[in-house]
Amino acid sequence: MVAKITEITALLKSKGLNVTEIRRQLVALLFTPGSALTQKEIEEALEEELGSVDRVTLYRNLRVLLEKQVIHQIPIDAQTVKYKLAGVHKKVDHPHFHCSHCDQLLCMPQVKIAENMLPGGFVIQSSQLIIEGVCDHCNITQ
Amino acid sequence: MVAKITEITALLKSKGLNVTEIRRQLVALLFTPGSALTQKEIEEALEEELGSVDRVTLYRNLRVLLEKQVIHQIPIDAQTVKYKLAGVHKKVDHPHFHCSHCDQLLCMPQVKIAENMLPGGFVIQSSQLIIEGVCDHCNITQ
DNA sequence: CTATTTTTGCAACATGGTTGCAAAAATCAC
DNA sequence: GTGATTTTTGCAACCATGTTGCAAAAATAG
CATH class of the missing domain: 1.10.10.10 (Winged helix-like DNA-binding domain superfamily/Winged helix DNA-binding domain)
Structure with a gap:
C-alpha cells in the first residue's frame, strides 16, 4: 500500500x-x-x-x-x-478473477481463450472474461 | 424477424x-x-x-x-x-461472441470456463465471457 | 525567475437511472 | 358486453455521471 x-x-x-x-x-x-x-x-x-x-x-x-x-x-x-x-501483462484483455468475499480483482493471464474453443470459421480479435468466485485466500481462512 | x-x-x-x-x-x-x-x-x-x-x-x-x-x-x-x-440455455452466464463485422451477438454455451483452469483454491461462482471477433458467416462472405 | 504549457476547479449542459403520481389501458368478475 | 380492480403508461422531477469550455492556478522549460 x-x-x-x-x-x-x-x-x-x-x-x-x-x-x-x-x-x-x-x-x-x-x-x-x-x-x-x-x-x-x-x-x-x-x-x-x-x-x-x-x-x-x-x-x-x-x-x-x-x-x-x-x-x-x-x-x-x-x-x-x-x-x-x-x-505487466502484454495483452490488455487478459481474464480477471473477482472475489465476492474480499472484493479483490486478480489478473488471471494463465486462463487462455483460444480459437479452437469455438466452432470452425470464427476468428478471435479480443476477449474479456470476468470470473466471479472465492479466491484461494478467502477459501482457506473463511 | x-x-x-x-x-x-x-x-x-x-x-x-x-x-x-x-x-x-x-x-x-x-x-x-x-x-x-x-x-x-x-x-x-x-x-x-x-x-x-x-x-x-x-x-x-x-x-x-x-x-x-x-x-x-x-x-x-x-x-x-x-x-x-x-x-434456452440453463445457465444465465454463458459466453457470448460479438462479431465486429455484422454486430451479431451469439451465444457460445459450448465454451466452458472450468475451475481446473484456475490455480488451486479458487472457487468459481459465475463467469462472464465476451469474445470479440469475426463470425463464421462474415469470415466466408467477406 | 519568467514565459509557456498543463492541469485544475467551476459552471453548464446532456444523458441515463430512478421514483411518485395521476391518467389510460388491460384484466377480472359478472 | 359493463363496471370494478389491477397494471401500465406518460410525465414531471431528481440525482448521478459523462462531457465541454474557460479562466485561474500549478507545473515545467528556458
Missing part, C-alpha cells in the same frame, strides 16, 4: 505524464496488487486524503491514465466498472 | 406478463437470433414503429423483462450493455 513516492513519480514520468498531487494519490490508491476500485470508491478515498476532489478533475485524470495505459478499466458487471493499475 | 404475434403473446403470458403494445414490439425487435441491441438502439427502433416511446416506460419494461428472464443483459465493454432475447 505504501508505495514510495519516487516509484509512483517514476511511473508517471515514464508515461510522459506530469506529476500532480491528484495523480500521485490516485496511482498510490491503486498500487496495492489486487485492488480495483469504482470511480465512486476512488472519489471517497481521495476525499479522505485530500479533503475534496473535483469530480471533473478525477474524471479527466482517469481518462488520461487510461489512455497512457497506467490503469485499466474492467467491467465487472452490467452496472459496475472498476479501475485497476495496469499490470 | 417476423415472429407471429401469437408466438410473442404466448411467450409473454407464459412468464406471467400482460401483453401491451410496447412489450410486443420490444420482444419482436429482439426476436431475430443473434440480434442484440443497446437501449438507445431499441429506443430508436421503437420510435419508428410506434412514433414515440417514453424512455421511462422503456426502462421499466426492460427491467420487468430482465426480471422474468425474457431477455438478458450483456455488457459488451465498459460502456456498452446490450439486450438480447433469453435463449
Whole structure:
C-alpha cells in the first residue's frame, strides 16, 4: 500500500505524464496488487486524503491514465466498472478473477481463450472474461 | 424477424406478463437470433414503429423483462450493455461472441470456463465471457 | 525567475437511472 | 358486453455521471 513516492513519480514520468498531487494519490490508491476500485470508491478515498476532489478533475485524470495505459478499466458487471493499475501483462484483455468475499480483482493471464474453443470459421480479435468466485485466500481462512 | 404475434403473446403470458403494445414490439425487435441491441438502439427502433416511446416506460419494461428472464443483459465493454432475447440455455452466464463485422451477438454455451483452469483454491461462482471477433458467416462472405 | 504549457476547479449542459403520481389501458368478475 | 380492480403508461422531477469550455492556478522549460 505504501508505495514510495519516487516509484509512483517514476511511473508517471515514464508515461510522459506530469506529476500532480491528484495523480500521485490516485496511482498510490491503486498500487496495492489486487485492488480495483469504482470511480465512486476512488472519489471517497481521495476525499479522505485530500479533503475534496473535483469530480471533473478525477474524471479527466482517469481518462488520461487510461489512455497512457497506467490503469485499466474492467467491467465487472452490467452496472459496475472498476479501475485497476495496469499490470505487466502484454495483452490488455487478459481474464480477471473477482472475489465476492474480499472484493479483490486478480489478473488471471494463465486462463487462455483460444480459437479452437469455438466452432470452425470464427476468428478471435479480443476477449474479456470476468470470473466471479472465492479466491484461494478467502477459501482457506473463511 | 417476423415472429407471429401469437408466438410473442404466448411467450409473454407464459412468464406471467400482460401483453401491451410496447412489450410486443420490444420482444419482436429482439426476436431475430443473434440480434442484440443497446437501449438507445431499441429506443430508436421503437420510435419508428410506434412514433414515440417514453424512455421511462422503456426502462421499466426492460427491467420487468430482465426480471422474468425474457431477455438478458450483456455488457459488451465498459460502456456498452446490450439486450438480447433469453435463449434456452440453463445457465444465465454463458459466453457470448460479438462479431465486429455484422454486430451479431451469439451465444457460445459450448465454451466452458472450468475451475481446473484456475490455480488451486479458487472457487468459481459465475463467469462472464465476451469474445470479440469475426463470425463464421462474415469470415466466408467477406 | 519568467514565459509557456498543463492541469485544475467551476459552471453548464446532456444523458441515463430512478421514483411518485395521476391518467389510460388491460384484466377480472359478472 | 359493463363496471370494478389491477397494471401500465406518460410525465414531471431528481440525482448521478459523462462531457465541454474557460479562466485561474500549478507545473515545467528556458
